[in-house]
Amino acid sequence: MTALLRSRRPERSVRSGRFAGRVGTVVGLLLSLPLLALLALVVFLAVTLHDLERSDLLADIRLHEPLRIYSADGLLMGEFGIERRESVPIERIPLLLIDAFLAAEDSRFFAHEGLDVAGLARAVLAYLRTGEPRQGGSTISMQVARNLFLTSEKTFDRKFAEILLAWHLERTLSKDEILALYLNKIFFGHRAYGVAAAGALYYAKTLDELTLAEAAMLAGIPKAPSTNNPVSDPQRARIRRDYVLGRMLELGQIDAAAYREAHDAPDSARLHGRELELDAGYAAEMARREMVGRYGEEAYRAGYRVTTSIGSEAQLAAQEAVRRALLAYDQRHGYRGPESRVDLARRGAAEGAKALSDADLDRVLDGADRMAGLTVGIAVGVQRDLAEVYIGRGQRVTLSRDAVRWARPLRDADRRGPVPRAMSDVLSVGDLVRLTQDALGRWTLAQRPAVSGALVSVSPLDGAILAIVGGYAFAESQFNRAVDARRPAGSTFKPFIYAAALHAGWTPASLARDEPVSRSVRGSQGWRPRNFDGKNLGPIRLRPALVQSRNLAAIDLLDQVGVDEAIHFVARFGLDPAAMPRGLSLALGTAEVSPLQMAGAYAVFANGGYRIEPYLIRRIENAEGDPVFEAAPRRACEECWYRGEPGRSGVSDTAPASGRAAERVLRAPHAYQMHSMLQDVVRVGTGARARELGRDDIAGKTGTTDQVRDSWFCGYQKDLATVAWMGFDDFSPLGSGETGGQAAIGMWMDFMGQVLAGRPEAIPDAPSGMVQVRVDRASGALASSSDSDVVLEWLHEDQIGLLPEPSPWEGIEIDGVQRIGVPSVIEQVY
Numbered sequence: 001m002t003a004l005l006r007s008r009r010p011e012r013s014v015r016s017g018r019f020a021g022r023v024g025t026v027v028g029l030l031l032s033l034p035l036l037a038l039l040a041l042v043v044f045l046a047v048t049l050h051d052l053e054r055s056d057l058l059a060d061i062r063l064h065e066p067l068r069i070y071s072a073d074g075l076l077m078g079e080f081g082i083e084r085r086e087s088v089p090i091e092r093i094p095l096l097l098i099d100a101f102l103a104a105e106d107s108r109f110f111a112h113e114g115l116d117v118a119g120l121a122r123a124v125l126a127y128l129r130t131g132e133p134r135q136g137g138s139t140i141s142m143q144v145a146r147n148l149f150l151t152s153e154k155t156f157d158r159k160f161a162e163i164l165l166a167w168h169l170e171r172t173l174s175k176d177e178i179l180a181l182y183l184n185k186i187f188f189g190h191r192a193y194g195v196a197a198a199g200a201l202y203y204a205k206t207l208d209e210l211t212l213a214e215a216a217m218l219a220g221i222p223k224a225p226s227t228n229n230p231v232s233d234p235q236r237a238r239i240r241r242d243y244v245l246g247r248m249l250e251l252g253q254i255d256a257a258a259y260r261e262a263h264d265a266p267d268s269a270r271l272h273g274r275e276l277e278l279d280a281g282y283a284a285e286m287a288r289r290e291m292v293g294r295y296g297e298e299a300y301r302a303g304y305r306v307t308t309s310i311g312s313e314a315q316l317a318a319q320e321a322v323r324r325a326l327l328a329y330d331q332r333h334g335y336r337g338p339e340s341r342v343d344l345a346r347r348g349a350a351e352g353a354k355a356l357s358d359a360d361l362d363r364v365l366d367g368a369d370r371m372a373g374l375t376v377g378i379a380v381g382v383q384r385d386l387a388e389v390y391i392g393r394g395q396r397v398t399l400s401r402d403a404v405r406w407a408r409p410l411r412d413a414d415r416r417g418p419v420p421r422a423m424s425d426v427l428s429v430g431d432l433v434r435l436t437q438d439a440l441g442r443w444t445l446a447q448r449p450a451v452s453g454a455l456v457s458v459s460p461l462d463g464a465i466l467a468i469v470g471g472y473a474f475a476e477s478q479f480n481r482a483v484d485a486r487r488p489a490g491s492t493f494k495p496f497i498y499a500a501a502l503h504a505g506w507t508p509a510s511l512a513r514d515e516p517v518s519r520s521v522r523g524s525q526g527w528r529p530r531n532f533d534g535k536n537l538g539p540i541r542l543r544p545a546l547v548q549s550r551n552l553a554a555i556d557l558l559d560q561v562g563v564d565e566a567i568h569f570v571a572r573f574g575l576d577p578a579a580m581p582r583g584l585s586l587a588l589g590t591a592e593v594s595p596l597q598m599a600g601a602y603a604v605f606a607n608g609g610y611r612i613e614p615y616l617i618r619r620i621e622n623a624e625g626d627p628v629f630e631a632a633p634r635r636a637c638e639e640c641w642y643r644g645e646p647g648r649s650g651v652s653d654t655a656p657a658s659g660r661a662a663e664r665v666l667r668a669p670h671a672y673q674m675h676s677m678l679q680d681v682v683r684v685g686t687g688a689r690a691r692e693l694g695r696d697d698i699a700g701k702t703g704t705t706d707q708v709r710d711s712w713f714c715g716y717q718k719d720l721a722t723v724a725w726m727g728f729d730d731f732s733p734l735g736s737g738e739t740g741g742q743a744a745i746g747m748w749m750d751f752m753g754q755v756l757a758g759r760p761e762a763i764p765d766a767p768s769g770m771v772q773v774r775v776d777r778a779s780g781a782l783a784s785s786s787d788s789d790v791v792l793e794w795l796h797e798d799q800i801g802l803l804p805e806p807s808p809w810e811g812i813e814i815d816g817v818q819r820i821g822v823p824s825v826i827e828q829v830y
Contacts, residue, residue, distance in 0.1 A: 065303030065623050067291055069284045071310045072618065075277035078284025081300045086196040087623070090180040094208055097195060099254075100219035101183065103247035106140040110175060141169050144182050186222045189229035190271060202230060204272040212254065213262040216244040217269065230269035238267060279372070280315045281474025283308060283465070286483065286616055294629075303623025308616050309464035309631075317754035318455045318467035323373050325726065325747035326449035326472055327436070333735060334410030334417065336447060338431035339368070342378055358394050364432070365392045372473045374434040374446055379427045387423050389435065389443075397435070399423070403444045413735035452729050454482035455751055457722040458599045460606035462633040462662075463614045466720065467751070468596070479729075486579070486592040487727060490703030490740065491549045491686075492714045493589035495605065495674060498546050498554075500569040501561050502670040507802055508543040508677060509780035509793045512553040512560075517584070529555060529588060532704070532739075541780045543793065546677050547685035549702065554587040572665035573601035574611055589703060595723040598714050602723065605674050605699065606716035608641035608764065609666035634662040641671075642718050642762045668767040669796035675699055675764060676794050682715070686741045690715065693753055697761040700748075702740030707733045711743035718762035720755065724748035769797045 066081025102109055138146070145165035169178055188198035198218050199205050205214070220240030221229050230237040242263055249259040287306050291299040342364055344356050361378055368376045380396070381388035387399040404426040409417030420426045426445065427433070436446045449472050456468045470480030479485070501510070514537040517529055531551045545553035558566055563582055571577045580591040600614045612634065620629035666674070678699035681687045686702040690713075700715025711726040711734055724747040727734060734743060772792045774783040782803045783790040795803075 065301065067288065067299050067302075067304050067306065069287045069306045069308060071278050071280065071308060071312045071315065073312050074307075075312050077276060077278045077280040077308070077310065078288065079276075080288050084191050084197040084201055085184075085193040085303075086200070087184045087194060087303075088196045088207065090176045090183075092207065093180075093183055093195065094210070094215075096212060097207060097210060097215045097218070098179070098183075099248060099251075100212075100215045100244055101140075101195075103251055103253060104216075104219040104244045105143070105222070107247070107251055109140050109179070112139060112141075140182050141178055144178055144185070145169055187225045188218065188221045189225040189232060201272060202269040204275070211262070211265065212258055213241065213245070213265040213267065214269075216248065216262060217241040217267060220244045230267055231271055234267065234269075237269075241267070278310075278312050278315060279319055280310055280468075281478075282470040282480045282482065283310050283315065283468050283616065285474065285478065285480065286468070290617055291620075304628075305621040305623075305625070306617055307619040307621075309459075309466060309618045310468070310616070311466050314457060314467040314755050315469075317751050318457065318469045321724075321747050321750035321754070322453045322455050322469045323472055324750055325724075325743070326451055326453050327373075327446060328746065329451050329726065329734075329738070329743060330447055330449050331406040332737075333413065335407035335426065335445075336410050336450070338379075338427075338433050339448065340432045341428070342430045342432055344378075344380065344430050358390070361390050362392055365390075368432065369476070371434070371448060371476055374436060374448065377433055377435055379429055379431040379433060382423050382427050382429055384422045384424070387427050389433065391435070397443045399427075399435075399443055399445060403442070407445055413733045413738075450728070451726060451734070452477075452481055453724070453726040453747060454480075454485065454595045455722065455724045455747060456482045456595045456599045457720050457751070457755075458596075458603055458612075458614050459719065460603040460612065460636065460716060460721045461638055461719075462635045463600060463603065463612035464618070464633070465596075465614055465616045467755075468616075481725070481729075482595045485594055485725075487594075487710050487725065488705045489589040489591055489593045489598065490705040490710055490712055491551075491554075491589055492598060492701050492703030492712045492723075492740070493591055493593075494546060494549065494554050494587065495678060495701055496570040496573060496575070496601070497558050497561070497566055497587055498542060498677070499666060499670060499674050500566040501542065501557050502673060503569055503667070504561050504565065505802060506542065506557075506561075507780075507793070507795055507799045508673050509541050509775045509795070509803060511539045511541060511780050512545055512550075513556040514538055514540045514545065514550045514553040515556070517552060517555050527585070529585075539778070541775075541777075541793075543677050543680065546701075547680045549681075549686050551588055555584050558584055558587040572611060573604050574613065575601055589705065595725045598712075599721050599723045602700075602714045602716055603636075603721040604666055605671065605678060606718070606721045607636035607638070607662075608675075609664050609668055609671035610636035610662040611665045612636060612662050632660055634660045636662045640668070641764050669770060669799070672764065672767050672770060673794055686739075687713065687715070687745060689741055689745050690749055690752075693749060693756070695756065695761055697763055698752070702745060704739040704741075708736060708738055709733055711738050712740045713744040713748045715745075715748055715752070717752075717756065718764075719759070720752065722748060722752060724751070766794070767796070770794055771797060773800065775803065 065085045065087060066079050068076060069078040069080075071077055142163065142165075145168075173181075184194040184196075186195075187193055188195075188201070190201060192198045192201045195218060196207055198221070199207050199210055199214075202218070203210065203214055210218070217230055217237060217240075220237065220243065223240065227233050228237050228240050230241075245254070245259055245262050248254045249256065254262075287308055288299075291304060291306060295302065295304070342356075342361075361380075364378065365376055370376070375391050377389040377391040377397070379387055380390045385401050387404075388396055389399060390396050401420075401423065404420055404423065407426045408419055411417060434446045434448060435443050437443050452471055454470050457466045458464060459466060468480075468482050470482040470484075471477045502508075514531070516536060517527075529551055532549070536552060537550065540550060540553050542553075542557070544550075545557075563584065563586060566586070567577050567580050567582070570580065575591070575593060575597055579593065580586055596614055600612060603612050603614075604610065615631055615633055617629070618631045619627060622628050678701060681701055682690045682698050687700050690698055690700065695717070697717045698715060699717070700713060703712030703714070704710070709727060709731050712724070714721075714723045716722065724744045726738070726743045726747065771794075773795055774787070774790045775781060775793045776783045776787065777789045777791050780793075780803065782800070
């Protein structure tokens with residue numbers, strides 16, 4: 001490219017003396033200015049030019065570029081900035097485009113040294129004729145000088161300053177560098193600066209994709225960017241385009257055939273937003289807020305490139321899972337009716353009623369909100385078993401009875417009306433409705449979800465946020481429920497109480513009381529919590545109490561551990577102690593948390609006891625591509641937890657061998673016991689639906705708040721700690737069947753099923769000193785081999801003495817020492 005440009009440039013034949021003479025001529029024309037003002041201007045410019053170093057001039061080429069946010073694998077998620085700008089080096093600008101700008105603005109650019117005397121003379125003569133400085137006579141070098149350092153005011157003193165600055169530019173920079181400054185900084189209207197941004201804005205093309213006609217159109221804009229652009233005034237823009245084409249023909253840059261083809265070409269310019277490559281509006285907005293917090297308003301114009309921890313495949317899976325779950329909830333609860341109704345007849349005083357045309361219907365549909373995954377349409381024909389729906393631009397689709405069978409009228413969260421027997425029970429002509437289409441092309445009636453949901457997944461190893469969705473669609477609601485919502489955690493909070501009990505000296509075989517509790521509460525008739533099934537089981541071991549999510553047992557456990565002690569311990573998981581009520585209701589999950597906070601807290605169970613901090617921004621680069629920030633998260637000890645090579649030692653409390661070690665907040669034996677119990681929640685407890693994924697390495701906990709206002713599932717395996725939540729923004733009940741084991745777990749399974757497909761299972765090693773022992777099913781006491789009603793429990797050898805004394809025992813060897821217990825591992829029975 002550079003070689004081609006050089007081949008068109010004559011050697012500089014104008015020597016400094018001749019150039020100085022020309023400047024003297026111009027100065028002579030300006031003698032009408034007051035002498036003192038002129039001298040002051042010269043002094044000012046002399047001082048200014050002395051300070052304008054070459055590096056300062058070149059640095060300006062990259063100023064005011066927008067903030068761009070990318071996924072971990074390089075897909076654009078968001079772009080933010082007042083101006084649209086993208087700088088490109090001169091080598092990437094096609095010669096055709098350069099020729100168009102030279103023809104339009106400065107055909108002798110490579111021949112002069114910053115001042116085109118002929119052009120300036122024309123400007124002076126025009127002034128003498130009209131008395132107004134209408135023509136500038138500016139070269140590209142002068143325009144660059146004006147854009148960088150001066151105003152656009154048309155005065156002789158400003159023009160003189162422009163000449164001197166242009167002369168300094170020519171002495172400081174090469175022609176390539178001046179041209180690059182010009183083409184990257186020039187304004188093209190509609191907040192677009194630079195040819196790359198203009199090509200993307202008006203034609204959605206890169207520079208090498210532009211046709212001759214489009215290149216000429218862009219070259220014609222800078223003369224009057226607000227009015228000559230092809231969107232604001234297509235007719236004036238085309239006249240200017242054709243002028244540029246004529247100049248290119250006159251200068252020999254194109255031949256007659258190319259001129260005719262470009263002259264006759266229609267123009268397709270319209271405003272194009274930059275195409276985002278990944279639907280991750282919530283994550284992009286999180287990154288934007290963090291960048292503004294770091295850099296203020298400068299974040300929008302300094303050209304920062306932010307790489308996040310978001311994985312594109314995981315993010316798409318999360319978005320799809322949330323949308324499917326919310327639409328499925330709507331179908332379970334019934335149809336709320338059309339969003340609006342359209343009178344399909346246009347009425348006039350003389351002609352009576354006439355059916356609306358497709359163009360009329362298009363205007364109605366264009367005014368409706370767009371929602372991802374939902375097609376908006378208008379019912380234009382309804383028969384007993386079929387309905388015809390117009391979806392825009394002349395397209396019509398047919399709905400069968402099966403497509404509306406779910407649409408029983410919504411009565412309330414727990415009641416629906418009868419199954420529709422005819423299409424007219426659901427639709428009427430003129431209804432504005434939403435539709436979905438499956439992979440086989442079949443259309444089904446849908447509706448805008450009224451319920452909300454969120455899903456977030458983090459890496460248990462270092463807290464990297466891999467996927468985050470805060471609602472059905474960011475365009476529909478910018479409120480990020482995954483981060484900014486605070487909802488009662490319900491039973492998903494119970495594992496932290498159980499972990500606090502293990503830390504305080506309890507074991508999974510210890511007994512809690514699943515019995516009624518009655519406490520006086522000021523201003524009420526007393527607090528009488530109950531279990532979800534309304535039953536009381538009496539003394540119960542901690543393992544089945546957690547697996548079955550017994551409310552009363554959790555309250556008793558918290559009471560015995562102590563509320564303050566439990567809160568102090570739970571804060572180790574990264575949850576805010578200020579959000580935790582100082583009372584026994586804490587055991588039922590009355591602490592208000594966000595899904596992101598819960599994902600970070602459950603990562604402790606997933607990684608063997610290490611606290612990690614969720615983070616989103618992995619790397620920040622400046623406009624030059626130099627890194628200005630690299631995340632350095634604290635990492636859990638992966639080798640200390642999950643099974644690797646055969647014969648490798650088990651889990652220990654050892655920190656990671658290298659890097660920044662995360663803090664261990666849960667001892668390895670307790671982490672293993674909690675993981676074992678949370679696995680049983682999935683195997684035989686309230687989360688048993690997750691067994692449909694067919695994996696043995698999943699663990700988690702369901703959560704449902706009072707009157708089923710919140711549905712939670714917090715679950716994990718080695719690589720992902722994922723939290724799903726569903727609820728109404730106004731805290732309306734979801735309905736009696738929408739527990740954590742139904743609504744939220746369905747969303748969680750949809751996501752995990754996609755991202756775990758093909759990944760091998762990861763089973764953690766038992767820590768050194770852990771052993772399974774027989775305990776009595778009812779009392780939790782150590783049992784002998786002759787006892788019949790026993791179960792196996794994981795204990796650390798240090799915990800065995802905490803259980804009641806056993807009957808005569810068979811011994812086994814642990815780490816070379818004779819211990820009590822059993823050597824075999826069998827399936828746990830409840």
